[in-house]
Amino acid sequence: MAEFIALIPAAGSGSRMGENIPKQYRLLAGKPMIYHALHTLCSITRISTVCVVLAPDDAEWARHDWNEFSGKIQIFNCGGTTRAESVTNGLRALRAGNYAQDQDWILVHDAARPGLSTTLVERLLNQLEDDEVGGLLAVPLADTLKRASDTGRVVRTEPREQLWQAQTPQMFRTKRLLEALEKASASITDDASAIEELGYSPKLVAGDAYNFKVTYPQDMELAELILRERIATRK
Known part of the structure; x- marks a missing residue:
C-alpha cells in the first residue's frame, strides 16, 4: 500500500520579509513559522514521514526544540537555490534513504503557509x-483581475471564471513528481506546473483563505491572529 509522505522545502532566505533570519524561522504565536506546518502535518496519522529540506548552511534549525516531532520528521540539508531544486x-534524498518508494504519495507544502489545517490535509488525502x-x-x-501596461495603466479586465489560486500541499506520486521536476522548464512556479508540462491535469481540491502564503511583513499580523x-x- 502506498504511503503518504510530506515534504517541506525550507531552504529559502525570505528576502522580501526584510529580516536577518530566514522567513520560516520568524516567530508566529511564539513558535517559528515552520513549526505550525509541522504540527499540522505530523498530527495526521496517515502521513508516515515529514521531510524538511534545509539549506546546506542552515544554522537556525538547531537553535529550536523539535523534540515533539521526533520519530516522524527527517531532516535533509540539501536545499537548492530554487524551490524546485529543493x-x-x-x-x-528520500529515495536514497529508502523513505519513499515510486508509488508513494508526496505532499509538498510551503513552510510559509502556517495556516494549514488538519481538515484541509484530510480532504486532500481523501x-x-x-x-x-x-x-x-x-x-x-474572487477578486476582479486587471491586466496592466508597462506604465501601470489598466489594459483590460481579465475574466476570472474557472481561475483558481494554487495553494499547498500539492500531492503527487514520488516517481512522477521527480520525473516532472527533472524535466521541467525554468518557468515552472510550483509542483503542479511541472506535472502539467508532462501532459497531465492535476485535480483541484478546495482549500480555504486561512491557508495563505506569508510573503510580506504585513502578512505576519493576520497569520498571528489566525x-x-x-x-x-x-486548549
Whole structure:
C-alpha cells in the first residue's frame, strides 16, 4: 500500500520579509513559522514521514526544540537555490534513504503557509488517494483581475471564471513528481506546473483563505491572529 509522505522545502532566505533570519524561522504565536506546518502535518496519522529540506548552511534549525516531532520528521540539508531544486533534492534524498518508494504519495507544502489545517490535509488525502494523477489545494479567484501596461495603466479586465489560486500541499506520486521536476522548464512556479508540462491535469481540491502564503511583513499580523485563535481553540 502506498504511503503518504510530506515534504517541506525550507531552504529559502525570505528576502522580501526584510529580516536577518530566514522567513520560516520568524516567530508566529511564539513558535517559528515552520513549526505550525509541522504540527499540522505530523498530527495526521496517515502521513508516515515529514521531510524538511534545509539549506546546506542552515544554522537556525538547531537553535529550536523539535523534540515533539521526533520519530516522524527527517531532516535533509540539501536545499537548492530554487524551490524546485529543493523539492527535487529532497525527493532524491528520500529515495536514497529508502523513505519513499515510486508509488508513494508526496505532499509538498510551503513552510510559509502556517495556516494549514488538519481538515484541509484530510480532504486532500481523501479526494486524491485513488486519483490517477494527484492534485493540489486551491481556491477560486474572487477578486476582479486587471491586466496592466508597462506604465501601470489598466489594459483590460481579465475574466476570472474557472481561475483558481494554487495553494499547498500539492500531492503527487514520488516517481512522477521527480520525473516532472527533472524535466521541467525554468518557468515552472510550483509542483503542479511541472506535472502539467508532462501532459497531465492535476485535480483541484478546495482549500480555504486561512491557508495563505506569508510573503510580506504585513502578512505576519493576520497569520498571528489566525494561529493564536486556533491554538486557543485546541486548549
